[in-house]
Amino acid sequence: MLAVRAFTEADFPAVSAIYQQGIASGQATFQVANKSWQEWDGSMLPQCRLVAVSGDNILGWAALSAVSARPVYAGVAEVSIYVANEAKQRGVGSALMHRLIDDSEAAGFWTLQAGIFSENLASIALHQKYGFKLLGIREKLGQLHGVWRDVAFMERRSQRVGLPTIVE
Numbered sequence: 001m002l003a004v005r006a007f008t009e010a011d012f013p014a015v016s017a018i019y020q021q022g023i024a025s026g027q028a029t030f031q032v033a034n035k036s037w038q039e040w041d042g043s044m045l046p047q048c049r050l051v052a053v054s055g056d057n058i059l060g061w062a063a064l065s066a067v068s069a070r071p072v073y074a075g076v077a078e079v080s081i082y083v084a085n086e087a088k089q090r091g092v093g094s095a096l097m098h099r100l101i102d103d104s105e106a107a108g109f110w111t112l113q114a115g116i117f118s119e120n121l122a123s124i125a126l127h128q129k130y131g132f133k134l135l136g137i138r139e140k141l142g143q144l145h146g147v148w149r150d151v152a153f154m155e156r157r158s159q160r161v162g163l164p165t166i167v168e
Helices: 009-025 037-043 092-106 121-129
Strands: 002-006 050-054 057-066 076-083 111-117 133-144 147-157
Touching: 002 092, 009 037, 009 050, 009 057, 009 076, 050 092, 057 092, 076 092, 076 121, 092 111, 092 121, 111 121, 121 133, 121 147
Parallel strands: 076 111
Antiparallel strands: 002 050, 050 057, 057 076, 111 147, 133 147
């Protein structure tokens, strides 16, 4: 049985191990070394931190990070979503994304964005399934192990939060 719940600090060892799998894949992040709890905690917003669990096993995680410190962008966040290698193609990403969108809207976020390596077709498809639009490909955005990588820039605008007020 798959469940999605709030992330706690006690979940960090499993979250870190899943993140390390993403690093090792070369398809998930420009990061080349895992983060400590303090680095991870400092880089992710305190709200909308989730883990997908089956029994006692953490199968994936999702969290948001700020795109800017400017108050005007307080409702805009970047999505991080990682699924353990052994749990891929089992609905974990979908369960996390569904809950992340619900929780982010409840927290007042009107825009979610994602930067995904253009070769990571599974992640791009997951984001598209949940209403993210491809805004473009950022060519040769950065190097990973000496290779320039293109990044698909995707965005999802809430249909419930941040809508203009209509005055009659």
